[in-house]
Structure formats: C-alpha cells, structure tokens
Amino acid sequence: MKEQFPARMVRIHFGEDDRWHGKPLHEAILAKCMELGIAEAIVFRGIEGYGSGSRIRHSSHWPLTKDAPIQLSIVDTEERIARLIPCLDAMVEEGLVATSTVEVIRYSRTAAKSEE
Amino acid sequence: MLNAGKAMKVSIYLSDGATRHGVPVYSSILDFLFYRGVAGATVSKGVAGFGADHHMHSANMVEISDRLPIKIEFIETREKIDAILGKLEELAGTGLIDMQETIVVKPAQISKPKQAVPPVHLKIEGKAQMMRIYVNEEDRWKDKPLHEALVAAMRANDIAGVTVYRGILGYGAHRRAHKEKPLQAAHHGSIMLSAIDEEEKLRAFLPIVDQMVAEGMVVFSSVDIVKYAYRALELEARS
Numbered sequence: 167m168k169e170q171f172p173a174r175m176v177r178i179h180f181g182e183d184d185r186w187h188g189k190p191l192h193e194a195i196l197a198k199c200m201e202l203g204i205a206e207a208i209v210f211r212g213i214e215g216y217g218s219g220s221r222i223r224h225s226s227h228w229p230l231t232k233d234a235p236i237q238l239s240i241v242d243t244e245e246r247i248a249r250l251i252p253c254l255d256a257m258v259e260e261g262l263v264a265t266s267t268v269e270v271i272r273y274s275r276t277a278a279k280s281e282e
Numbered sequence: 283m284l285n286a287g288k289a290m291k292v293s294i295y296l297s298d299g300a301t302r303h304g305v306p307v308y309s310s311i312l313d314f315l316f317y318r319g320v321a322g323a324t325v326s327k328g329v330a331g332f333g334a335d336h337h338m339h340s341a342n343m344v345e346i347s348d349r350l351p352i353k354i355e356f357i358e359t360r361e362k363i364d365a366i367l368g369k370l371e372e373l374a375g376t377g378l379i380d381m382q383e384t385i386v387v388k389p390a391q392i393s394k395p396k397q398a399v400p401p402v403h404l405k406i407e408g409k410a411q412m413m414r415i416y417v418n419e420e421d422r423w424k425d426k427p428l429h430e431a432l433v434a435a436m437r438a439n440d441i442a443g444v445t446v447y448r449g450i451l452g453y454g455a456h457r458r459a460h461k462e463k464p465l466q467a468a469h470h471g472s473i474m475l476s477a478i479d480e481e482e483k484l485r486a487f488l489p490i491v492d493q494m495v496a497e498g499m500v501v502f503s504s505v506d507i508v509k510y511a512y513r514a515l516e517l518e519a520r521s
Contacts, residue, residue: 196451199453207453210450267504269502271499273499
C-alpha cells in the first residue's frame with residue numbers, strides 16, 4: 167500500500183551521554199515518539215561533531231568515552247509533530263532541533279497495519 | 283580489411299608436435315598470416331583427435347601430450363587466400379587444409395582508443411531535492427539487501443550520489459523498535475538512504491523505488507546545492 171502526503175521532518179542533535187530520567191535521551195525520545203504514534207523515527211550516531219557548548223564529540227570504541235554526536239530524525243504529519251515539540255522542549259536540555267517541510271511517500275505491506 | 287559479404291574460411295589441421303625451424307608449425311603459420319596482413323586468425327587446441335596416420339592423440343594424466351590436434355582458422359577474401367595458399371600448403375606439411383565459403387555478417391572493428399564519456403552530472407546548482415528512503419536492514423530485494431539494491435539501482439539510473447546510514451535505534455512502518463546489538467553479527471537495524479539530485483531525476487526514479495520497496499518510507503525535501511564538483515574534471519584540468 168502506498169500513501170503520499172506532505173509532512174514535517176524534525177532533526178534533533180545532542181550527545182550520546184545526554185540522559186532523561188536516567189535513561190539515554192535518544193531512547194527516551196524514541197519511546198515518546200512511539201507513544202505519540204509517530205510514523206518514523208531513527209537514531210544515528212555520528213563519528214565526530216560538535217554542538218552547543220562547542221565541545222567536540224567523538225565516537226570511540228573505548229567504552230568509557232562515548233559521548234558521540236547523536237542525530238534523531240523524525241517524520242510525520244504537521245499535527246503529530248506539533249504534539250511532539252512541547253515534549254522535546256521538556257526533554258532536550260542542551261541540543262538543537264531543526265524542522266523542515268517534506269513530502270512523504272509511505273509503503274506498507276498491508277492497509278490494516280498502517281492504520282494502527 | 284575484411285568487409286561484410288562473401289568470404290572464405292580456411293581451416294588448417296595440424297598435430298601439436300610438428301615443428302618447423304625449431305618452432306611449432308602453428309606458430310610459424312600464425313606469424314606468416316600475421317605478416318601477410320590476414321584480417322585475423324585463431325589457433326585452437328583440440329582435446330583429442332586423429333589424423334591421416336590414424337594415431338589417436340589425446341591428453342591424459344599419465345603423459346601430458348604434446349601431440350594434440352591443433353586447428354588454425356581464419357577468414358579472408360578469395361583473392362588474398364589464393365595469393366597465400368601455395369606457401370600455406372608448404373607450411374602445413376602433413377596437415378590438412380580445408381576451405382569453405384562463408385558470409386561475413388559483421389566484420390571485426392579495430393578497437394579505437396576509449397573516448398572520454400562526458401559525465402552525466404557536470405554541475406548541479408541551486409534548487410534540488412533530497413530523497414531519503416527509510417527501510418530495514420533485513421529487507422531484501424531479489425537476492426540482495428534492499429539498501430544495496432537501491433544504491434545499485436540509483437547508480438544505474440545516474441542519480442548524482444547516495445549515502446547509506448545505519449541507525450543505532452529506530453522504528454518504522456511496522457512498529458518494531460530496532461536496536462543495534464554489538465555482539466550480534468547480523469544487524470537488524472534501521473537504514474536510511476539519502477540521495478540528492480534534480481527533482482525530475484528523482485521523480486523519474488520513484489517508480490523503481492515503488493517496485494522495490496514493499497515497506498518503508500520515502501521523504502522528499504527541497505535543498506539548495508551550493509557545490510557539486512566532479513573530481514574527474516579536476517584531474518583533467520590539472521594534467
């Protein structure tokens with residue numbers, strides 16, 4: 167099944183060490199997205215980067231220093247994204263949120279699944 | 283130069299062991315044909331055979347036979363063959379020469395030095411589109427991982443460039459959360475492909491995506507291309 171609609175994309179940048187109630191922030195945001203029924207969310211770990219506070223973040227195989235840059239990319243309709251933004255305000259203490267207007271084509275195996 | 287149309291095909295059957303002036307007969311015949319300007323000739327070695335002397339020649343494990351049958355074949359015009367036939371008979375010695383009429387459908391062409399093909403993308407500037415495709419790492423298309431197949435398809439369709447990202451965490455249309463597990467050799471993760479090109483080219487590619495992606499998402503957004511440089515041009519300019 168194929169649907170096509172205009173949508174918003176949100177990209178959130180922060181560090182892998184950032185936490186929300188003891189949980190990694192990216193996992194917390196992802197859980198929030200699932201709760202809000204957001205269509206697509208994916209977390210990327212950058213190999214190098216810097217952000218607010220201008221400290222360079224490295225991804226390293228050394229387990230103790232793992233403040234790698236994290237980018238979360240979220241896509242859904244304008245309304246659903248509007249519901250997510252206040253949650254992000256509360257959760258992201260230090261980081262950057264960028265939104266852009268996009269056009270989406272969604273493929274799903276069955277019509278019923280996409281209705282869920 | 284051999285042209286399309288009627289010609290003669292000459293086959294010469296020899297035994298591998300035969301030598302002339304210390305070199306194998308086939309090699310002196312090949313040299314002769316080469317310097318007489320014959321259009322082309324092929325020497326092939328048989329795996330077994332027998333000739334006028336009715337000795338069976340074949341290769342086996344015990345003796346690596348050097349007396350296997352050899353066949354030289356070439357195609358030329360009647361006139362040219364008539365001019366060289368006398369000498370060929372002498373060179374072939376005990377071998378057999380046979381000739382038949384043939385029709386050249388397509389003459390061989392001299393391979394020309396490769397001409398530089400201008401790249402499809404010399405320069406893209408200004409407004410363009412970014413296409414992001416979200417799929418799962420375990421999705422397959424025919425016998426390949428889907429993301430690899432998509433990259434190959436984009437390449438074949440001259441899409442300017444594509445990068446594949448593996449997410450460390452994510453979920454998609456199927457509502458399953460994916461998490462990267464470092465100890466697991468096979469990853470079951472979220473994959474994003476990001477391609478940038480002119481809008482028409484990406485839209486033209488969309489039917490192929492339709493057919494390849496059963497479950498996933500395609501996101502289009504407008505971008506401005508500030509710089510797109512083709513490295514081969516740089517190299518050319520430098521040399």
